[in-house]
Amino acid sequence: MTKKVIYYVNQFFGGIGGEDTADFEPEIREGQVGPATAAASQLEDAEITHTIICGDNFMGSNTEEALDRIAKMLEDKEFDLLIAGPAFQAGRYGVACGNVCKMVQDRFGKPTVTSINVESPGVEMFKKDIIIVEGANAAAKMRKDLKNLIKVANKMLKGEQLQCAVDGYFPRGKRAELWLEDTRENTAAYRGVQMLIKKIKGEDYQTELIIPKKDVVPIADPVKLDEAVIALVTTGGIVPVDNPDRIQSASATRWGRYDISGVDSLPNRAAEGYKTIHAGFDPAAADADPNVIMPVDAMRAYEKEGKYARLHNYFYSTVGTGTTESEAARMASEIIPYLEEDGVNAIILTST
Amino acid sequence: MKLTIGNLHVQDVCLGSENSFKDGILTIDKEAAIAYLKEEDDHITDLDIVIAHPGDDTRIVPVIETIEPRVRMDGRCLFPGVTGDLVPAGDGDLKAFKGCCVTVVGKEWGSFGDGVIDMGGEGAKQTYFSKLINICLVGDTDEEFERHEQQKMNHALRWAGHRFAEWIGQIAKDIEAEDTEVYEFDPITKREAAKNDLPNVVAVLQPQSQMEALGYNDLWYGWDMNKYLPSFVSPTEVFDGAMISGSFMPASSKWSTYEMQNFPILKELFAEDGKEFNFIGVIMSNLNVALDQKERSAIMVRNMALSLGADYALVTEEGYGNPDTDYVRCQVILEDAGIPVVGVSDESDGRDGFGQPLVVLNEKLTALVSTGNVGALSDLPACATVIGNLEAMNRDGMSGSWGYDEILGKSARDDGSIIMENNNWFCGNHISGFAVKTMVEV
Numbered sequence: 165m166t167k168k169v170i171y172y173v174n175q176f177f178g179g180i181g182g183e184d185t186a187d188f189e190p191e192i193r194e195g196q197v198g199p200a201t202a203a204a205s206q207l208e209d210a211e212i213t214h215t216i217i218c219g220d221n222f223m224g225s226n227t228e229e230a231l232d233r234i235a236k237m238l239e240d241k242e243f244d245l246l247i248a249g250p251a252f253q254a255g256r257y258g259v260a261c262g263n264v265c266k267m268v269q270d271r272f273g274k275p276t277v278t279s280i281n282v283e284s285p286g287v288e289m290f291k292k293d294i295i296i297v298e299g300a301n302a303a304a305k306m307r308k309d310l311k312n313l314i315k316v317a318n319k320m321l322k323g324e325q326l327q328c329a330v331d332g333y334f335p336r337g338k339r340a341e342l343w344l345e346d347t348r349e350n351t352a353a354y355r356g357v358q359m360l361i362k363k364i365k366g367e368d369y370q371t372e373l374i375i376p377k378k379d380v381v382p383i384a385d386p387v388k389l390d391e392a393v394i395a396l397v398t399t400g401g402i403v404p405v406d407n408p409d410r411i412q413s414a415s416a417t418r419w420g421r422y423d424i425s426g427v428d429s430l431p432n433r434a435a436e437g438y439k440t441i442h443a444g445f446d447p448a449a450a451d452a453d454p455n456v457i458m459p460v461d462a463m464r465a466y467e468k469e470g471k472y473a474r475l476h477n478y479f480y481s482t483v484g485t486g487t488t489e490s491e492a493a494r495m496a497s498e499i500i501p502y503l504e505e506d507g508v509n510a511i512i513l514t515s516t
Numbered sequence: 517m518k519l520t521i522g523n524l525h526v527q528d529v530c531l532g533s534e535n536s537f538k539d540g541i542l543t544i545d546k547e548a549a550i551a552y553l554k555e556e557d558d559h560i561t562d563l564d565i566v567i568a569h570p571g572d573d574t575r576i577v578p579v580i581e582t583i584e585p586r587v588r589m590d591g592r593c594l595f596p597g598v599t600g601d602l603v604p605a606g607d608g609d610l611k612a613f614k615g616c617c618v619t620v621v622g623k624e625w626g627s628f629g630d631g632v633i634d635m636g637g638e639g640a641k642q643t644y645f646s647k648l649i650n651i652c653l654v655g656d657t658d659e660e661f662e663r664h665e666q667q668k669m670n671h672a673l674r675w676a677g678h679r680f681a682e683w684i685g686q687i688a689k690d691i692e693a694e695d696t697e698v699y700e701f702d703p704i705t706k707r708e709a710a711k712n713d714l715p716n717v718v719a720v721l722q723p724q725s726q727m728e729a730l731g732y733n734d735l736w737y738g739w740d741m742n743k744y745l746p747s748f749v750s751p752t753e754v755f756d757g758a759m760i761s762g763s764f765m766p767a768s769s770k771w772s773t774y775e776m777q778n779f780p781i782l783k784e785l786f787a788e789d790g791k792e793f794n795f796i797g798v799i800m801s802n803l804n805v806a807l808d809q810k811e812r813s814a815i816m817v818r819n820m821a822l823s824l825g826a827d828y829a830l831v832t833e834e835g836y837g838n839p840d841t842d843y844v845r846c847q848v849i850l851e852d853a854g855i856p857v858v859g860v861s862d863e864s865d866g867r868d869g870f871g872q873p874l875v876v877l878n879e880k881l882t883a884l885v886s887t888g889n890v891g892a893l894s895d896l897p898a899c900a901t902v903i904g905n906l907e908a909m910n911r912d913g914m915s916g917s918w919g920y921d922e923i924l925g926k927s928a929r930d931d932g933s934i935i936m937e938n939n940n941w942f943c944g945n946h947i948s949g950f951a952v953k954t955m956v957e958v
Contacts, residue, residue, distance in 0.1 A: 325958065326958055327956050327957070328958065329957065335957045336870075336957070336958075337870055338865075338868070338869040338870050338958050339863065339865045339869045339873060339889060339958065340869050340889070340955070340958040341938075341953055341955060342953065342955065343641060343952065343953050344952045344953065344954060347952070350952045351780055351784075351949055351950060352780070352860055352887045352947070352949045352950070352951040352952075352953075352954075353780035353781040353784040353948075355885050355954070356781060356830055356832075356858050356860045356885040357781070357784040357785055357787075357788055357830070357858075359858045359883050359885060360717065360830055360858040360883070361792045361793070363856055364717075364792065364793060364827075364856075369883060372884055372885050372886040372954050372955060373863065373874075373884040373886045375877045375878065375879050375882075375884075412918055413628075413666060413913050414628075414766065414915050414916075414939070415866075415890075415915075415937060415939065417921075443628050443667070443915065444726075444837060445726070445728075446727055447667075486836075486837055486864060486890065486891075486915070488864060488865065488866030488867075488870075488871030488872070488891060489866075489871050489872040490866055490868065491866060491871070
């Protein structure tokens with residue numbers, strides 16, 4: 165079945181005009197406009213049904229409104245892919261392509277692809293979210309950029325696995341498994357030893373895992389203890405014995421929030437109180453005394469001594485083993501509103 | 517040390533009333549085998565032997581262990597300190613049945629470290645063991661104390677597997693080998709000049725030892741590697757049963773005993789020994805959880821490498837997550853000591869592939885081999901035959917499968933189809949070197 169594609173261009177490539185028409189408001193036209201015409205001839209088994217045109221200034225100054233209006237235009241359209249650009253190194257156009265692609269992915273769940281040069285801020289802003297084929301720095305390279313862009317679009321339409329290195333788009337930090345032909349030369353053992361030989365000889369080799377630059381979170385300012393409302397959060401898997409939130413023992417995607425109002429010390433597993441469901445360590449000590457991971461006992465004692473203002477009356481728990489940074493960040497963002505609501509200004513995060 | 521392995525290539529395995537190997541057909545006296553294994557361990561309450569062939573529409577779960585059947589020609593046991601007395605391993609003559617493995621399977625119950633093998637269909641590519649004839653030893657025990665524990669030692673069934681591999685191996689004793697592998701590890705202070713002039717390469721292995729309680733970790737000559745410090749060993753000892761696999765660690769990141777007996781990374785180092793470099797042996801480390809234990813092991817690895825005159829090192833870990841800290845620390849301390857490193861491991865990028873690949877990262881790691889993503893999802897149809905018990909995936913806390921998920925449902929569905937993480941494929945990422953899988957940016 166022929167797939168349907170929608171194309172996005174700015175006022176210049178849409179044939180409206182130059183800088184003087186950059187306030188051109190979003191408009192959708194049936195068929196192909198500007199680069200969409202050449203793109204259509206290169207698409208395999210897909211047609212470009214509509215082209216959206218929007219002035220770069222309008223998009224830049226009224227981003228939300230422009231995106232809402234484009235979303236409305238797409239609501240009654242059937243499509244399988246959105247292509248934007250190529251934008252070359254144009255600043256506003258690159259950012260516009262990024263915004264439109266991201267909006268379409270987020271609101272419609274449809275794949276998108278664009279082409280932008282690394283010098284445009286659009287690349288830095290959107291390369292993690294969308295597929296941006298590396299473009300040239302000048303519109304004179306339209307033929308080449310469009311060819312590269314449509315090559316990737318064709319693969320996406322066929323559902324083929326893309327690879328940054330092969331398809332020439334900016335890395336998104338997304339990794340996937342790739343099976344190689346079943347030969348000795350492709351075994352990890354052979355690859356490892358050959359990589360070592362190249363390292364010995366000073367020859368070029370390609371590491372299979374490029375270590376990214378560090379993403380360091382700055383240390384927070386100190387908290388005044390007499391004003392401190394402290395919450396306890398753990399990745400140690402302490403939960404009520406029946407694990408009511410069904411938090412997984414590894415690779416967790418779920419978390420729980422448990423009321424400790426008036427509790428001076430967490431009762432243990434034998435007392436039908438709390439236990440750990442974390443599968444990454446020996447649970448014996450934590451089952452015997454869950455306070456060793458979730459130190460409610462010590463915190464209550466300090467609270468009574470007036471060492472800090474008060475303890476937040478819930479603790480929060482998930483399992484850290486095998487749990488990815490992205491899932492952990494999502495769970496944190498779900499927990500934080502509860503903490504903010506109670507005026508928590510310090511957290512003790514216990515790990516295991 | 518010189519280890520000679522005479523290979524007998526198994527074309528098929530049959531269950532019968534005698535033990536024999538004729539024209540490539542290995543026949544096992546099933547009743548005698550079961551009687552022997554039950555006799556050796558009173559804790560075994562139920563035992564069966566089932567054969568699974570490559571390409572069969574068969575799913576095996578929960579898989580506890582795989583072992584290659586072998587015999588030592590001098591009568592020494594196959595696994596010193598495990599199946600027999602403590603005797604030196606690493607030199608002498610062995611015979612091995614190639615193309616098959618003993619596969620230990622829980623009849624009812626699974627454990628955190630147990631996994632899945634699909635013999636046919638789309639799932640077959642997920643483990644090397646689908647290429648072998650699996651002689652499945654399916655059993656249950658009276659080890660009630662751990663029946664409902666997520667972490668099981670599975671002592672009775674694991675030991676039965678090792679004994680069974682040894683028992684089958686006896687069949688090879690008087691049969692002439694079809695081909696022979698020879699691994700010669702010369703004393704490193706007495707090597708010929710031409711070899712000594714080559715760059716010295718050491719392998720650093722980090723086997724699983726995270727459980728503080730004993731009985732779950734890999735064993736070295738029967739010794740729990742949690743109570744162990746890095747040692748200099750011969751690669752031939754690894755091939756010759758000095759080490760057996762444990763029951764802990766998500767299945768896809770484990771090294772089974774079969775993998776230790778055939779350790780592909782060590783075999784490839786032997787293949788280039790004397791040509792591209794001088795292979796000066798193995799520093800056998802571990803993967804303990806306490807920071808001081810990690811640092812102590814890293815220091816000892818470094819100092820042993822320096823004292824041995826290692827110029828380069830290849831480091832590999834049996835695991836991911838917490839063990840990544842040892843894997844990265846060890847590489848950094850070696851690089852800082854002027855010993856450039858190549859590392860081999862898998863990654864934990866999450867189901868969406870956007871997660872941080874290793875728990876800690878360090879820019880000094882410039883040469884890494886990646887063998888898979890423990891978080892990758894598999895969604896596969898039912899198989900005609902199940903050996904073991906699919907329900908273990910839902911019930912027993914096997915790594916990478918689950919009994920409830922509001923979006924994905926349970927791992928083992930009522931129609932026999934499964935959805936699970938890579939974590940649950942038995943040794944699926946084959947960090948030992950069998951992996952024909954890599955990771956790419958997409």
